[in-house]
Amino acid sequence: MLIRRKPSWAIAERDATPESVFLNRRALLAGGAGLVAAGAIATRANAFTLFGPDKIYGPPEDDPSAKLYPFKRNEAFTLQREVTPSDLNYTYNNYYEFGSSKKIAEAAQALKIRPWTVKLDGMVEKEQEIDVDSLLAAMSLEERLYRHRCVEAWSMQLPWSGFPLAALVKFAKPLSGAKYVRMETFMDPETAPGQTSSSFGYPWPYVEALTIEEATNDLAFIATGAYGKPLPKQMGSPLRLAAPWKYGFKSIKSIVRFSFVEERPVSFWEEINAREYGFWANVNPNVPHPRWSQASERVLGTDELVPTQKFNGYGEQVASLYPDGDERTYFM
Ligand SMILES: Nc1nc2c(c(=O)[nH]1)N[C@H]1C(S)=C(S)[C@@H](COP(=O)(O)O)O[C@H]1N2
Numbered sequence: 001m002l003i004r005r006k007p008s009w010a011i012a013e014r015d016a017t018p019e020s021v022f023l024n025r026r027a028l029l030a031g032g033a034g035l036v037a038a039g040a041i042a043t044r045a046n047a048f049t050l051f052g053p054d055k056i057y058g059p060p061e062d063d064p065s066a067k068l069y070p071f072k073r074n075e076a077f078t079l080q081r082e083v084t085p086s087d088l089n090y091t092y093n094n095y096y097e098f099g100s101s102k103k104i105a106e107a108a109q110a111l112k113i114r115p116w117t118v119k120l121d122g123m124v125e126k127e128q129e130i131d132v133d134s135l136l137a138a139m140s141l142e143e144r145l146y147r148h149r150c151v152e153a154w155s156m157q158l159p160w161s162g163f164p165l166a167a168l169v170k171f172a173k174p175l176s177g178a179k180y181v182r183m184e185t186f187m188d189p190e191t192a193p194g195q196t197s198s199s200f201g202y203p204w205p206y207v208e209a210l211t212i213e214e215a216t217n218d219l220a221f222i223a224t225g226a227y228g229k230p231l232p233k234q235m236g237s238p239l240r241l242a243a244p245w246k247y248g249f250k251s252i253k254s255i256v257r258f259s260f261v262e263e264r265p266v267s268f269w270e271e272i273n274a275r276e277y278g279f280w281a282n283v284n285p286n287v288p289h290p291r292w293s294q295a296s297e298r299v300l301g302t303d304e305l306v307p308t309q310k311f312n313g314y315g316e317q318v319a320s321l322y323p324d325g326d327e328r329t330y331f332m
Pocket residue numbers: 092093094095096097149150151185206234235236248249250251252253254
């Protein structure tokens with residue numbers, strides 16, 4: 001078996017919190033034990049205020065779709081907690097194409113988001129290529145409040161703007177034999193240094209997939225924006241998946257291709273380590289990650305440690321997709 005380097009987020013839960021990121025960064029900058037101690041007694045929220053956020057890279061200034069925003073909110077989707085502040089979401093990201101830390105926002109500004117062509121291919125009536133602005137024009141656009149739960153045991157809440165993946169599937173006109181939707185991120189090692197083989201031995205480009213039933217479930221959403229504006233590059237501009245009942249790594253960023261296929265694709269992290277990052281990756285507090293518990297999660301931007309919910313709280317919408325009850329099969 002090929003042994004690849006572990007992603008840095010594949011570490012113990014306590015090491016993967018925003019707290020450790022902020023405190024370690026501060027410790028590094030200050031190089032002083034006094035300040036580390038001060039940081040250590042500060043709450044996470046205080047740590048954020050005390051030390052200040054990084055430079056904020058918001059929505060790209062030259063995004064031609066900006067005029068479409070904000071989209072009308074679909075009130076059917078509600079949260080039990082407050083929306084995570086956008087500044088936190090803009091500065092705390094997983095996007096391995098641009099580096100293995102949470103601080104990749106600056107590096108991600110190198111991403112060129114226009115022209116951006118999306119391929120719809122494989123088992124479809126007719127293969128198509130469509131530019132993202134034409135796709136936006138063809139879709140009915142809305143805003144939804146969704147939870148997001150990373151496999152690293154942190155979570156957040158945010159308003160996504162976009163359209164249901166089901167609408168894109170319909171637009172692609174898949175043939176009846178198509179069983180999975182395979183999604184692929186752009187490949188350009190010149191703008192995304194993480195993709196150079198010297199940086200990672202990873203199987204680029206990033207690939208993810210859902211069954212057709214999952215992809216056409218109303219909850220599967222293609223996000224083109226967040227917080228009422230186009231997506232910042234670091235969040236996966238110009239279009240990314242939001243599958244909130246699954247761990248965050250399923251929600252692939254900056255998609256260039258949707259392929260309709262019969263065989264189950266091997267997803268990016270599954271290929272790296274199938275035992276730890278399985279294909280299904282449905283959120284389940286009762287099935288621990290092999291190296292840490294998934295029973296609770298840290299709510300980003302707060303001091304809260306809250307119980308994790310099965311399907312991240314979306315069981316009503318998606319539990320019927322997984323009729324046979326083997327938790328490990330569906331929950332990694
Ligand atoms: N192409 C690509 N998509 C990706 C990732 C990535 O590294 N590359 N990281 C995933 C993980 S682990 C998470 S938690 C979310 C993070 O999205 P955010 O930075 O907008 O919070 O994106 C997911 N999609």
